[in-house]
Amino acid sequence: MTTHVKIQTAPIPFIDVAAQRARLGARIDRAVSSVLESCRFVNGPEVAILEEQLAAFAGAKHAIACASGTDALAMILMSWGIKAGDAVFCPAFTFCATAEVVAWVGATPVFVDVKADTFNMDAESLDRAVAVAKASGLTPKAVMPVDLFGQAADYDALLPVAEKHGLKVLCDTAQGFGAAWRGKRTGSIGDASATSFFPAKPLGCYGDGGAVFTEDDALVPILKSVREHGQGVDKYENVRIGMTGRLDTIQAAILLEKLDIFEDEIRARETIAARYNALLGDVATVPVVAEGATSVWAQYTIRLAPGRRDALADALKNEGVPTAVYYRLPMHKQPAYSAFPADALPVSEALCAEVISLPMHAYLDEATQDRIIAAVRRALAG
Ligand SMILES: *Cc1c(COP(=O)(O)O)cnc(C)c1O
Numbered sequence: 001m002t003t004h005v006k007i008q009t010a011p012i013p014f015i016d017v018a019a020q021r022a023r024l025g026a027r028i029d030r031a032v033s034s035v036l037e038s039c040r041f042v043n044g045p046e047v048a049i050l051e052e053q054l055a056a057f058a059g060a061k062h063a064i065a066c067a068s069g070t071d072a073l074a075m076i077l078m079s080w081g082i083k084a085g086d087a088v089f090c091p092a093f094t095f096c097a098t099a100e101v102v103a104w105v106g107a108t109p110v111f112v113d114v115k116a117d118t119f120n121m122d123a124e125s126l127d128r129a130v131a132v133a134k135a136s137g138l139t140p141k142a143v144m145p146v147d148l149f150g151q152a153a154d155y156d157a158l159l160p161v162a163e164k165h166g167l168k169v170l171c172d173t174a175q176g177f178g179a180a181w182r183g184k185r186t187g188s189i190g191d192a193s194a195t196s197f198f199p200a201k202p203l204g205c206y207g208d209g210g211a212v213f214t215e216d217d218a219l220v221p222i223l224k225s226v227r228e229h230g231q232g233v234d235k236y237e238n239v240r241i242g243m244t245g246r247l248d249t250i251q252a253a254i255l256l257e258k259l260d261i262f263e264d265e266i267r268a269r270e271t272i273a274a275r276y277n278a279l280l281g282d283v284a285t286v287p288v289v290a291e292g293a294t295s296v297w298a299q300y301t302i303r304l305a306p307g308r309r310d311a312l313a314d315a316l317k318n319e320g321v322p323t324a325v326y327y328r329l330p331m332h333k334q335p336a337y338s339a340f341p342a343d344a345l346p347v348s349e350a351l352c353a354e355v356i357s358l359p360m361h362a363y364l365d366e367a368t369q370d371r372i373i374a375a376v377r378r379a380l381a382g
Pocket residue numbers: 068069070071094095097098146172174175195196197198208209210
C-alpha cells in the first residue's frame with residue numbers, strides 16, 4: 001500500500017548537542033577563550049555570575065554551583081548531617097544517583113513507588129515507606145522527590161506528607177531544571193534542590209556540572225564549606241568532612257551562554273512534546289503532565305503493553321531512529337541496592353517493563369519529528 005514511499009533510514013541523533021552548538025556559534029568559543037586568557041580555571045568570576053543568574057532563573061534565594069548533579073545531592077545531605085541510622089526516601093523509578101548519595105553518607109535509602117501517569121513519587125507510598133523505615137529501626141529524616149523526565153513532582157501531595165513526618169525535602173531536579181509546580185520553578189521548592197548540567201540534561205554544559213538551590217541562608221556557608229573540603233574561615237582549616245565539589249570556570253562560562261537561550265529551548269521542547277502527544281496518542285500511552293505542573297521534557301517517554309517494547313526499538317533502529325529505555329530495572333532490583341527497605345513497588349516494576357523514550361531535544365525539526373512519528377506508527381500498526 002505504501003511501498004511507493006521511500007522510507008528514510010539516515011540516523012537521527014537521540015539528543016542533538018551539535019545543533020545547539022551551531023545556534024550559539026562563536027559565543028561559546030569566545031566565552032571559553034576568555035577563561036583561557038584569564039587562567040582562572042577554578043573559582044573564576046563566571047562562577048559567581050552564573051550562581052546569581054541560576055538563582056534568578058529559578059526564583060530561588062541561593063544557587064551554589066558544583067561539579068555534578070550527584071555532588072549537589074551529596075553536598076545537601078552532608079550539610080544536613082544525614083548519617084548512619086537515618087532513612088532517606090527515594091523513588092524506586094529513577095537514575096541511581098538519587099539513592100547512591102544516601103548510601104555515601106552511611107544513611108539508608110528507603111524506596112517509594114511512583115504514580116503510573118506522571119512517573120513521579122506517590123505520596124501515599126511515601127507515607128507507607130515511613131512506617132517501613134520506622135519498623136526497621138531507622139529514623140526518617142528526608143525525602144528526595146525526583147522531577148522525572150523533566151516534570152515537576154506532585155509537591156501538593158508530597159509536601160504535607162513530608163511535614164507530617166518531619167522530613168526535610170531535597171528535590172532531585174537533575175532532569176527538571178526549568179519546570180514549575182503551581183508557577184514556582186524547581187529550585188525554589190522544598191528545603192533544598194539539586195540539579196545537573198550533564199550534557200544530555202535540558203540545561204547541559206560541555207562536561208560535568210551541577211548546582212544546589214536553597215532558601216535557607218544558614219545552609220549556604222555550610223554548603224560552600226563542604227564544596228571546599230570542609231574549610232573553615234581559613235582555606236587550610238578543616239572544620240568538617242567535605243569534598244572537591246567546585247564547578248570549573250570554563251563550564252560556568254559555557255552555561256552562562258546556554259542559560260541565555262534556555263527559556264526559548266524549553267518552549268521548543270514543549271511544542272515538540274505536544275505534537276508527539278497529538279500524533280501518537282492513539283497508538284501508545286503518551287506522557288501526561290499533571291494539572292499545575294510543567295515539564296522541560298528531559299525525556300519523551302511512552303508506555304506500551306508489556307512485551308512490545310523491544311520490537312518497537314528494533315523496528316525504529318532499522319529506520320535510523322534511536323530509542324532509549326529509562327529505566328530497565330527499578331532501584332530495588334539493582335544488585336547494589338536490593339537489600340535496602342522499600343514499600344511495595346508494583347508501579348515502578350511495571351513501568352520498567354513498559355517504557356521507551358523517543359528522541360527529544362529543542363532542535364528536533366518538524367520533518368524529523370514526522371519521520372519518527374511515522375516510524376513509530378508503522379511499527380505499532382504491524
Ligand atoms: C543525571 C541525574 C543525576 C546525577 O547527575 P550527574 O550530573 O550526572 O551527577 C541525579 N539524579 C537524577 C534523577 C539524574 O537524572
